[in-house]
Amino acid sequence: MSTALIFQLHLVLGYVPWLLCFGAYIWPRLKSMDQVEAQRAIATLHSFRFFGLVFIVPGVVGPNLPAAFATFAAYGDFATGLLAILALLSVRTRPLFWLFIIGFNVAGTVDLIVDYYHGNQLDLPALAGQLGATYAIPIIYVPLLMITHIAAFYLLVRPQPVAVRSLTSDAAAS
Incomplete structure (x- = not known):
């Protein structure tokens, strides 16, 4: 089996266990x-995306990892x-909180989609060994990130039950 095929299988199959875990637990x-607590939980997971800067650390990735992929992936993750x-x-400053929630979800989703696009354009599956560590x-990590971005957007647009809206507005008034 070729390295490219193994990498592509890994990419696709990486979603399966996360979708099963996500759906069940x-x-x-x-x-x-x-809604605030749910978004905080998702933001906590994504707050570790500063780690994406590792894509531009020499010695961690191979010297032939395309810079067009590595640089955008690194800084997109860092910004997210x-x-x-x-x-x-x-x-505690709800308008600002919601602005940053929307911002990191939009930035993070765009980052992941563009990374998939760049990876495809640059034939990253054939260069998978250059990803190194x-x-x-x-x-493993990207499927969970994408799934949680989708969940965050869903939670942002779904109507809240009347009881929750009432409790939220009471808490905000205090």
Whole structure:
């Protein structure tokens, strides 16, 4: 089996266990939580995306990893991680919190989609060995990130039950 085929299988199959885990354990909990707390949980996961800067660390990735992929992936993750951290820090200032929640989800989703696009354009599957120690990021971490971005957007647009809206507005008034 070729390296490219193995990498592509890993990319696709990386979503399967996360979707099973998410559906069984994470999604039911997120749906039952207050909207702010659910978004904070998702932002906490994404706050570790500063780690994406590792894509531009020589010796961690191979010298032939395309810079067009590595640079955008690194800085896209870094920006997303910073926005998620800012969301967590601004939770008491709700308008700012929601701005950062939307910002990190939009930035993070665009980052992942563009990374997939760049990876395809640059034939990253054939160069998968150049990912070096970062190989696990697109296989294990990225599927969970994409799934949680989709969940965050869903939670942002779904109507809240009347009881939750009432409790939220009462808490905001205090």
